[in-house]
Amino acid sequence: MPFLTLGSYRIRYELAGPANGPAYVLVNGLTQYAELWAAYRDALVAQRFRVATFDLLGQGASDKPSLFISQDDQVEALHLLIGELGNGPVFLSGISFGGLLALRYAIAHGERLAGLVPMSTFAELSPQLLLLGNALRTGLILGGTSYLQDLLLPMNLSDAWLKPLLKNLDAVKRQGWLVNDVYALQNLMESFLDFEPLTPKLSSISTPTMILNGEFDFLTPRALHETLRVHIPDSSLVIIPKAYHAFTLEKPALTADLLSRFAGDVLAGRWQGNKAIWIAPDEPGGAMIPFPAGHDHLRAIPASGTAT
Amino acid sequence: MSQFLGPLDSSGRVPPHQQTRVASFLMSLHGALARQLAIALPGQLKAGWQTELNAQLHREAEIVSLLLRATTWVPDLALPWPALSWEAAWLPKPVEGVADVRDALAIDIAALGHAAHGVIRPAALLPVEAQAQDPFVMALRRIEFESGRLIQAQILFLKNDDLKPLRHAVSSAVETRHAQVRKLWTEMLDGIGVRRSDPTIG
Numbered sequence: 001m002p003f004l005t006l007g008s009y010r011i012r013y014e015l016a017g018p019a020n021g022p023a024y025v026l027v028n029g030l031t032q033y034a035e036l037w038a039a040y041r042d043a044l045v046a047q048r049f050r051v052a053t054f055d056l057l058g059q060g061a062s063d064k065p066s067l068f069i070s071q072d073d074q075v076e077a078l079h080l081l082i083g084e085l086g087n088g089p090v091f092l093s094g095i096s097f098g099g100l101l102a103l104r105y106a107i108a109h110g111e112r113l114a115g116l117v118p119m120s121t122f123a124e125l126s127p128q129l130l131l132l133g134n135a136l137r138t139g140l141i142l143g144g145t146s147y148l149q150d151l152l153l154p155m156n157l158s159d160a161w162l163k164p165l166l167k168n169l170d171a172v173k174r175q176g177w178l179v180n181d182v183y184a185l186q187n188l189m190e191s192f193l194d195f196e197p198l199t200p201k202l203s204s205i206s207t208p209t210m211i212l213n214g215e216f217d218f219l220t221p222r223a224l225h226e227t228l229r230v231h232i233p234d235s236s237l238v239i240i241p242k243a244y245h246a247f248t249l250e251k252p253a254l255t256a257d258l259l260s261r262f263a264g265d266v267l268a269g270r271w272q273g274n275k276a277i278w279i280a281p282d283e284p285g286g287a288m289i290p291f292p293a294g295h296d297h298l299r300a301i302p303a304s305g306t307a308t
Numbered sequence: 309m310s311q312f313l314g315p316l317d318s319s320g321r322v323p324p325h326q327q328t329r330v331a332s333f334l335m336s337l338h339g340a341l342a343r344q345l346a347i348a349l350p351g352q353l354k355a356g357w358q359t360e361l362n363a364q365l366h367r368e369a370e371i372v373s374l375l376l377r378a379t380t381w382v383p384d385l386a387l388p389w390p391a392l393s394w395e396a397a398w399l400p401k402p403v404e405g406v407a408d409v410r411d412a413l414a415i416d417i418a419a420l421g422h423a424a425h426g427v428i429r430p431a432a433l434l435p436v437e438a439q440a441q442d443p444f445v446m447a448l449r450r451i452e453f454e455s456g457r458l459i460q461a462q463i464l465f466l467k468n469d470d471l472k473p474l475r476h477a478v479s480s481a482v483e484t485r486h487a488q489v490r491k492l493w494t495e496m497l498d499g500i501g502v503r504r505s506d507p508t509i510g
Contacts, residue, residue, distance in 0.1 A: 066422060066482040067466055068475075144456040174436070182456040183426040186463070
C-alpha cells in the first residue's frame with residue numbers, strides 16, 4: 001500500500017493501468033474511501049487509462065489529523081498525487097466534496113489538467129446546502145457514522161438501488177463505518193466553517209470541463225451545477241437520467257463510459273464545451289441528447305424557458 | 309492474527325481471555341480519565357462547554373462500571389505488567405509550550421480524552437457474527453457510540469477561540485496522545501491475536 005508524504009501526514013494512494021497512458025484521478029466524496037472506485041479503475045484501465053485513487057486526509061487508510069483539516073491541505077495532497085503521474089495528460093474527476101476539491105485544484109493548477117469532471121458538486125453553499133450540511137454534522141455527532149450513513153443513503157440513492165439491499169443495509173454500510181472515524185469525518189465537515197465561495201474564481205478555469213449532475217440530485221440540485229456551467233468557459237453540463245447525488249455508486253458503468261468518452265474527445269481535439277446542456281444516455285455507449293430547446297433545464301417539469 | 313476478536317464460541321460470544329484484556333485496557337483508560345476529570349473540573353463552572361465535561365466525568369465512570377459487569381473475567385497472569393505501563397502512560401503531562409500550568413494540564417487531559425474517544429473503536433473489533441445481545445458485545449457497541457458524543461467536549465475545548473494562540477502546541481499535544489493511545493491499544497490487541505490491517509483504525 002503506497003503512501004505520499006504531506007508534511008507529517010501520510011496519504012494512501014493506488015495507481016493502476018499503463019504508466020504511459022493518459023491518467024484519470026478520482027477524488028472521493030466525504031464519507032467514501034478509495035476502493036469504491038474499483039469499477040471505474042477496471043473500466044478505465046481497460047480503455048488504457050492510468051487510474052489514480054486515494055483516501056483524502058482524514059479518510060480510510062490516510063492519516064487523520066486530530067483537530068483540523070484544511071481544504072488547502074487536501075488540494076496539496078492532490079497536487080502531490082498528480083505529481084506522481086509524470087508529464088502525460090491528466091483528467092481530474094471528483095464526486096461531491098471531492099468535486100469541490102477538484103474545482104479548487106483546477107483553479108490553482110489548471111495548467112496541469114487536460115480535463116476536469118466535477119460530479120454532484122458545488123462552488124458555493126446555498127442556504128439549503130448549508131443547513132443540510134449542518135444537520136448532517138449534528139447527525140454525525142449525535143448518532144455516529146452509522147446514523148450519518150442512514151441519512152445519506154435514502155437522500156442520495158434511488159429506490160431501485162436500495163430496494164434489493166433493504167434487508168442487508170448493515171453490510172452495505174459496514175466498510176464505510178469501519179474505515180471512517182467520527183472525529184475525522186467531523187473535521188472534514190468542519191473544513192467548511194471558513195468556506196469562501198469559489199464562484200468568482202470559476203471563470204479562471206480554462207480546462208475542458210464536463211459537469212455531471214443526477215436528474216434527481218437532492219443534496220446538490222441542478223442550480224448548483226448551473227453555477228459551474230455558467231462560469232466555467234469551456235464547460236458542458238450533462239444530466240444523468242433517473243440518477244441521484246451518488247450516481248457514481250449506482251451507475252458506475254455509465255459514468256465510467258462518460259469519463260472515457262470525454263477524455264477521448266479532449267485528446268482527439270473534438271471537445272467543444274460551449275456551455276451546452278446534454279442528457280446522458282441510459283446505458284453506456286448510448287447517444288448523448290441535447291437538452292430540448294425551449295425548455296428550462298432548471299425545472300423538473302417541462303416548463304418553457306431558456307438557459308441563463 | 310485476525311482483524312477481529314474471536315474465534316467466537318458457538319453462541320457468538322468473544323473468548324473470555326480477550327474480553328478480560330480488552331476490558332482491562334478500557335477500564336484503565338476511562339478510569340484514568342474519570343479521575344483526572346474529577347480533579348480538574350472546577351466547583352463552579354465558568355464556561356458553557358464545561359457542562360459537557362461534567363457529563364463526561366459521569367459517563368467515564370459509567371463505562372468502567374459497565375465493563376466491570378458486562379465482561380466475562382478470567383485470570384490473566386500476563387496482565388499486571390501491561391496494566392502498569394498503561395497507568396503510567398495516562399498520567400497527566402503538562403503540555404509543552406503553554407505557560408499557564410493549569411491550562412497545560414487541562415489541554416493534556418482533553419488531549420487524552422480526544423484520543424480515548426477518537427482513536428479507540430471497540431465496536432470495530434467485533435465480527436459480524438458476534439451475538440448482538442451478549443452483554444460484552446453490547447458494551448463495546450455502547451462505548452463506541454457514546455465516544456462520538458463524549459469527544460465533543462474535547463473538541464469544543466481544544467478548538468476554542470481562547471486556545472487559538474496555542475494552536476500549534478494544542479495540535480501537537482493531541483497528536484502525541486493519539487499516537488500513544490494507538491500504540492498501546494495496538495500492542496494490547498496484538499497480545500490477544502488481533503491485528504488491524506490499518507493501524508489507524510480499531
